[in-house]
Amino acid sequence: xxxxxxxxxxxxxxxxxxxxxxxxxxxxxxxxxxxxxxxxxxxxxxxxxxxxxxxxxxxxxxxxxxxxxxxxxxxxxxxxxxxxxxxxxxxxxxxxxxxxxxxxxxxxxxxxxxxxxxxxxxxxxxxxxxxxxxxxxxxxxxxxxxxxxxxxxxxxxxxxxxxxxxxxxxxxxxxxxxxxxxxxxxxxx
Numbered sequence: 001x002x003x004x005x006x007x008x009x010x011x012x013x014x015x016x017x018x019x020x021x022x023x024x025x026x027x028x029x030x031x032x033x034x035x036x037x038x039x040x041x042x043x044x045x046x047x048x049x050x051x052x053x054x055x056x057x058x059x060x061x062x063x064x065x066x067x068x069x070x071x072x073x074x075x076x077x078x079x080x081x082x083x084x085x086x087x088x089x090x091x092x093x094x095x096x097x098x099x100x101x102x103x104x105x106x107x108x109x110x111x112x113x114x115x116x117x118x119x120x121x122x123x124x125x126x127x128x129x130x131x132x133x134x135x136x137x138x139x140x141x142x143x144x145x146x147x148x149x150x151x152x153x154x155x156x157x158x159x160x161x162x163x164x165x166x167x168x169x170x171x172x173x174x175x176x177x178x179x180x181x182x183x184x185x186x187x188x189x
Contacts, residue, residue, distance in 0.1 A: 022165050034078060037144055041140065057116070074100060078155075114137065
């Protein structure tokens with residue numbers, strides 16, 4: 001079997017390196033999802049702020065602030081909770097899950113205030129072209145809850161997929177390594 005045939009039967013080098021990096025630090029998978037949740041919320045913060053200004057519900061501003069603050073702080077806790085090639089720091093993991101709970105609670109509470117403002121009996125807010133940002137804010141919150149929930153699930157399932165990643169064979173076969181008995185190391189000529 002030639003070297004070209006051997007190379008085609010193995011995984012490509014970039015894919016092998018990717019899996020080696022994941023095996024060394026599997027927490028990166030959950031971190032990427034949590035960073036996506038953070039960016040999804042922060043890049044749509046205009047809709048949240050405009051909705052808060054329009055509805056002015058009890059605690060809406062505080063919920064928006066708490067979600068943004070705890071989203072950033074949970075990323076910092078995540079990075080401290082799972083140091084490279086060390087055991088997780090339990091205190092940071094617990095603090096991180098408390099922050100996740102606060103984020104999800106604030107999103108649900110804020111969504112409930114939007115629903116209440118749209119469906120209340122007296123003076124309900126009508127959705128039209130000038131208030132479409134309220135519907136967009138509601139959709140942002142629902143999407144943020146889903147992405148954050150996926151991130152929390154990935155953190156909880158980290159021991160499972162860490163074991164699965166370790167089962168992936170990323171070793172390289174080196175030619176000429178098989179017959180070590182033929183090599184003469186005695187130094188006699």
